[in-house]
Amino acid sequence: MNRKKDKGFESPRPFKLTHQVVCINNINFQRKSVIGYVELTIFPTVVNLNRIKLNSKQCRIYRVRVNDLEAPFLYNDPTLEVCHHESKQRNLNYFSSAYTAAVSAVDPDAGHGELVIKVPSELWKQGDDLKVLKVYIEFSLDQPKGGLHFVVPDVEGSMAERGAHVFSFGYQNSTRFWFPCVDSYSELCTWKLEFTVDASMVAVSCGDLVETIYTHDMRKKTFHYVLPIPTAAPNISLAVGPFEILVDPYMHEVTHFCLPQLLPLLKHSMSYLHEIFEFYEEILTCRYPYSCFKTVFVDEAYVQVSSYASMSIFSTNLLHSAMIIDQTPQTRRCLAQALAQQFFGCFISRMSWADEWVLKGISGYIYGLYLKKTFGVNEYRHWIKEELDKIVEYELKMGGVLLHPTFSGGKEKDNPTPHLHFSIKHPHTLSWEYYKMFQCKAHLVMRLIENRISMEFMLQVFNKLLSLASTASSQKYQSHMWSQMLLSTHAFLKSISNVSGKDIGPLIKQWVDQSSVVKFFGSFAFNRKRNVLELEIRQDYTSSGTQKYVGPIKVTVQELDGSFNHMLQIEENSLKHDIPCHSKSRRNKKKKIPLMNGEEVDMDLSAMDADSPLLWIRIDPDMSILRKVEFEQADFMWQYQLRYERDVVAQEEAISALEKFPTPASRLALTDILEQEQCFYKVRMQACFCLAKIANAMVSTWQGPPAMKSLFTRMFCCKSCPNIVKTNNFINFQSYFLQKTMPVAMALLRDGQNICPKDVLNFILDLIKYNDNRKNKFSDNYYRADLIEALTNSLTPAMSINNEVRTVDNLNADVRLILEEITRFLNMEKLLPSFRNTITISCLRAIRQLQKNGHIPSDPSLFKSYAQYGHFVDLRIAALEALVDYTRVERSSAELQWLLSMAQNDPVHYVRHKILGMLCKNPPFTKTTDSALCNEALVDQLWKFMNSGTSHDWRLRCDAVNLYYMLFGLTRPSCLPLPELGLVLNLKEKKAVLNPTIKPELGVGAFNTMEDEDIDMETVHDSQAFIHHHLNLLERPSTPGTHTHTHTHTHTHTHTLPNPLHKHMAEHRRATSTGHLGHY
């Protein structure tokens, strides 16, 4: 392993930051501008510190002073425009490497920055005593596109009355967008923060509010914050607005803030936060590290939850009243996540990007413990399974997710993830989807470690890390203790081995240092003579995203005599495992069957194979391997597993497996589960859908009323009149969720003609008709939305006679009824809006489905009107989703343009992100399909967008890269004409080479000849040169003067793409890689 055996943290900078003052004097909501200054106190760690590199983006810098002396500075941001205009490359490989280079060139973790300050020479000769330098920078921001988001509703009144507010946001370290700083998670310092805002506003920021003072004219006030705990700049945030203030009734040091009029919702939503606090403090046996905590709920949030030192910013849409059921657990989860990140992520920060997984893993893991405690073990196991399925699906589809990438110079190591179209070297180059999966995998791996060393040790490790950090945080900078607050993979693993005494090396090697998951195929045979179960476990480790697993695996066998666990060793060449069975006895004796949990139950064993004592078999039941298991066992075994295995994961697996066995026995097993009230409600919900599938497969032999109908009637309809549903009473949440789900699943039923049975449709229409919520304590908006979804599910493609135009007159009678309901719902919602507009959202989906199935004319205009800015964000997303679908189905270039222009210009960052995300999920065309939409103009447009149009938002840029990849692939888009000249003569070297516009440029090498040690501070304005200069500096120690990056890229592609052009290029590359390229 090439993990650094470090003693402590080594700063990449020639100085150490100890304290920073951020002062924002003026926030103008009208002009959306900000004016302020920062003052950084730094200790040089070298003699003759002549340059200071800081991070700053989009700030206008007026002056820089070092210890009161004016200092010249250079401001250069190479990420503004990644590839320069003259380039006609249009090839994603090239872009990705250039983008990675640009990000590296200003990467604070490598000691770089956009802002280079020349220290006045008077201050150089302080070598002996290395005195403190104070760097003072005045700056302003005008209409920032990233970093700070202004929400200014366009209504009458003062800014406070309008509910105008502003808050900081960003993906990973993005603080440089709103003030100059060292934008690294590993550069800690103490903070003094001052914000002068309108007297009617509140400024919420990190640390303790020391005092609030009016300005002389009494029209503004200044909020003074002090954050004495060393904190990294990316964990600093700010929110200013006319917030309503709620001091937590249980913990007075916790304060909640929300926008005007939402206070009642805030009170309700925050009423259980103290329980989360108590939980974490108890399991970590550690006080919450900051002296106060603030939650701020803002509109148009970038993400639902973002955590900063001693405060968290949430989306205002998480707030809900006591009437709302479905949102409640979601909001609690968000709060729990935010709080977990306070401990790990904010208080304890990461040492480098490669250590990110530890922090995400721990916060995700303790969040999981909270889920287990609050929502129960079933919910927890269900969640783990869900997360595991997610990561497995992603890795198998997209290739591996690597938790701990190492980039230590060796050529193979240079790009540990060649299957990806982006670099994982920096957080800012990652696709959002990948990052989400990364977090998912991180917490799953933490759980694996827990399985290995026990939870007790795990919590001891966390406690140890926190106590170390907490001791360090109270020390002065001079004690050099602050680096204890940074967590590295190495330190974490060391702590684990110290505490537990166990070696988890193999585990780490398998899941952390290596990407990919394991794919098992299992089958078995029972050998009656030997009374042995012959289990065969095969692996697929050749397809993408898979790896080979060697090690222990647990197999649980439920026999007649009880449940038995067996630990098997998966080895290189052995596939077969013999497991001796315990039960010889036959079932003549009526005997109860003991289960794993000690329970003993009666079973009807008539379905069993008479010769075998096996009821069911489970492979890796504890999910202690990141794997996908495809296991073969007989249908009756799955049915027994569903009925009698008490683990929800096993039940869910059985349900998925039963889809393939449409028999009356499966039907019975599923119906029994549906009726069983002790059964976990999510399992029952899943059973509904499985039952619908089975019923459809059995359509010719199905007996009795449509599946689930009589069940629903029995559970939810009136005794005296079974066609009328009871008035709503959602006091029992389990049956509420079941009542919501059953109609949705029932609507998926199809008859012999493959249309939804009339019975079922009328049944759903009746549910809508007789729905009565007047006596209910809870809102029925989600229920009604689900009933509309049920109507949507009942739709089947229209019978179309030679493509006639759809008009009202030739509307199918059933569709007319459905449309009637949708119209009424949609219109009523205008008068009485439902919570989060769930009903309108369902209606929009229904309308799109009607259009898609040819019942009504396909038309995007309705969706466009709902997609406009000014509608509730969920609604907009739903409308945009319909538009994305329309664009794909109709191949509409106008709509694609409309979407792209919204992705470029919409005021809400989240919406822009979602548009690109949805276009990726449901692309109008892909690299493998031909489409009229794929043309040069679109290539140019998207290229421009990701190249220079998204420099203010890392996430958006990566989204754009994703979309470009989805549409055009890694290489030059096929729709582009070939350059006129394929070959160019190089007179100097007397040979012909490929026109450089067809192939990736040798970016790095081209600038080898530059004078690299000293850039002329006054003249360097070319950012390309700037990047390459820094790249050279960066790479020199390990690989002098090379351009390994581009090299390996093309190299790998000669293998993946058998394109003669590429081979040629690679040849050429090898020939010219050492020389400089003067052949232009």
Add this chain to the structure above:
Amino acid sequence: VFSVHMVGEGSVSICRSAGKATSSPAENYLLARRRTLQVVVSALLTESGFESAEKAAVETLTEMLQSYITEIGRCAKAYCEHTARSVPTLSDTVVTLIEMGFNVDTLPIYAKRSQRMVITAPPVTNAPVTPKALSAGQKRTHPAHIPSHFPEFPDPHTYIKTPTFREPVSDYQVVREKAATQRRDVERALTRFIAKTGETQSLFKDDITTFPLIAAQPSTIPYLSALLPSELELQALEETDSSEQDDQTDGENTHIALDDPGADKENSMLPPSGVVPSTKASEDNVIDNPYLRPVKKPKVRRKK
């Protein structure tokens, strides 16, 4: 300054009869009292040395005197009723006078002053008879446990309820059916009306009337309507468990009342959207939260 005892008992009837000055005996009665008052005023004026007075001045003074006496009467009656009696006593009048800022001790001396003029009593006119109210039905007599001096029962029609009702439809199915149909009709009519009177969107190009959709209007603060429960829902909630709700609001109110007055004063300097209404805390009302602390004045920098 004025001599009161002469007309003291008249005050009540003055105010009572002022309302119905239409019947002529009542008018006469009033006029006579008024004339006496005028005489009193004139006598007092003479007593204080005036030789002549303009009619308007006398009239004004009379008006003042009348309202003063009326007020004494009203107030004395209120005091007596307050103590559950029906006829004012001397002490009621004394308390009234004190309440009105009159020094009662000076009254006997003033009454016995030498130069006071004696005025003839007002001519005896019969007090107006209040016409009997139309009575309907038989008045109920008091039950045994109510003493007879208590007021009589009012006319029966004022308290007796005569419900008019039809046999309610008790068949559950029909009720639900009706409620559902009614609600649907109301909703459809309402939405159609709104659709007719406003902008609409349509799913069909050729037909914009069959399924009219009320046009989507962006709002300036979309999250408010999407997050806050509608009034209808809140109402329904109140009906379902009003007791719980009341408890909550009560608790809140008492808390705000208990709040430190000093803090309130500080907060009141803030604009209305500021901090004040949101203060909520548990029993101990000394919350030390920096966001609730007063905003300091500039220059006056106290050390923290």
